[in-house]
Amino acid sequence: MELNSLSEGKWWGDDCLRHVDGFWLLPQFVEPIDRVVKHFRPLPSDIILASFPKTGTTWLKSLLFAIVHRTSKHRLAMKNPHELVPNLEVQVYTASDEPLTTNPCSRHRIFSTHIPYQLLAKTLDSSDCRIVYVTRNPKDTLVSTWYFVNKWKKAEKEPWPLEVAAEKFCDGLVPCGPYYDHVMGYKKLSSEKPKKLFFITYEELMSDPISHVKNLAEFLGCPFEGEHEVEEVVKCCSFRVLSEHEVNKSEESPVWFQLPYNSFFRKGAVGDHKNHLSDEIIERIDALTIEKFHSVGFMYGI
Numbered sequence: 414m415e416l417n418s419l420s421e422g423k424w425w426g427d428d429c430l431r432h433v434d435g436f437w438l439l440p441q442f443v444e445p446i447d448r449v450v451k452h453f454r455p456l457p458s459d460i461i462l463a464s465f466p467k468t469g470t471t472w473l474k475s476l477l478f479a480i481v482h483r484t485s486k487h488r489l490a491m492k493n494p495h496e497l498v499p500n501l502e503v504q505v506y507t508a509s510d511e512p513l514t515t516n517p518c519s520r521h522r523i524f525s526t527h528i529p530y531q532l533l534a535k536t537l538d539s540s541d542c543r544i545v546y547v548t549r550n551p552k553d554t555l556v557s558t559w560y561f562v563n564k565w566k567k568a569e570k571e572p573w574p575l576e577v578a579a580e581k582f583c584d585g586l587v588p589c590g591p592y593y594d595h596v597m598g599y600k601k602l603s604s605e606k607p608k609k610l611f612f613i614t615y616e617e618l619m620s621d622p623i624s625h626v627k628n629l630a631e632f633l634g635c636p637f638e639g640e641h642e643v644e645e646v647v648k649c650c651s652f653r654v655l656s657e658h659e660v661n662k663s664e665e666s667p668v669w670f671q672l673p674y675n676s677f678f679r680k681g682a683v684g685d686h687k688n689h690l691s692d693e694i695i696e697r698i699d700a701l702t703i704e705k706f707h708s709v710g711f712m713y714g715i
């Protein structure tokens with residue numbers, strides 16, 4: 414894919430995203446995403462965690478790791494979840510067509526991706542791999558994105574105002590946006606192929622983690638043997654426990670990203686948008702949610 418031939422859209426100051434098949438991508442990820450699309454061949458035993466950024470990826474990474482590698486879940490205290498479950502376009506296919514080797518002994522390889530289904534459909538449909546998709550209320554997603562982006566180096570000189578972030582979010586002009594198209598791509602697949610894709614929301618998981626984590630483990634073919642086991646997994650992946658580990662409080666940045674490990678843990682709450690967004694922004698996003706989700710029968714996000 415020729416980077417310079419793609420149309421550009423300004424999202425933050427003079428910084429532009431590139432338009433690829435209906436989605437806005439950060440320029441540095443256009444080529445890695447192209448490599449994933451062209452070269453990644455999932456094994457039937459692979460588990461792919463897909464998500465729009467800031468919707469619960471870190472949480473689901475830890476849960477998937479703890480469910481699949483149950484006897485090794487103590488490793489979550491020593492390594493950040495993003496090191497245990499690598500992202501395809503950010504960590505695996507960064508600079509070469511050959512993926513980094515992941516643990517060849519594990520029964521299931523687990524990868525994550527923010528690539529929209531519309532771009533990755535052929536790859537994902539070519540294998541019996543299982544997909545887990547997590548989504549989150551659009552208003553909380555926006556607030557979490559806004560906080561995260563304002564930690565980037567550029568924000569020291571040029572903060573990203575919340576009003577601009579909201580405007581761009583509604584226009585779909587945020588990394589991996591439009592949010593609504595990203596969610597609906599995977600949502601549609603989950604309705605058509607419920608055995609292939611497990612669709613979960615951040616809010617469902619927060620309100621009843623035990624039931625949903627049990628269902629998730631069954632979907633993955635790794636059911637729990639007793640109540641105690643599932644309770645332990647839920648606990649070790651909770652925001653409270655995970656965010657207390659030194660490795661997740663670390664100010665050190667990984668080689669693959671510009672922000673420190675602690676930037677993946679902020680508040681971990683449902684409804685934080687109420688503390689940040691004006692009534693006007695809330696009304697605008699709710700109207701969009703009704704148009705994009707409710708009108709097609711997905712009663713979510715308000």
Ligand code: PAP
Binds near residue numbers: 471475560655678682
């Ligand atoms: P990513 O797309 O960059 O990987 P992602 O993990 O999806 O980010 O989103 C980060 C959000 O998940 C943060 O939300 P907040 O800004 O509203 O606080 C982060 O705090 C939250 N988060 C991280 N780990 C957990 C967890 N174990 N439980 C609940 N929320 C979590």
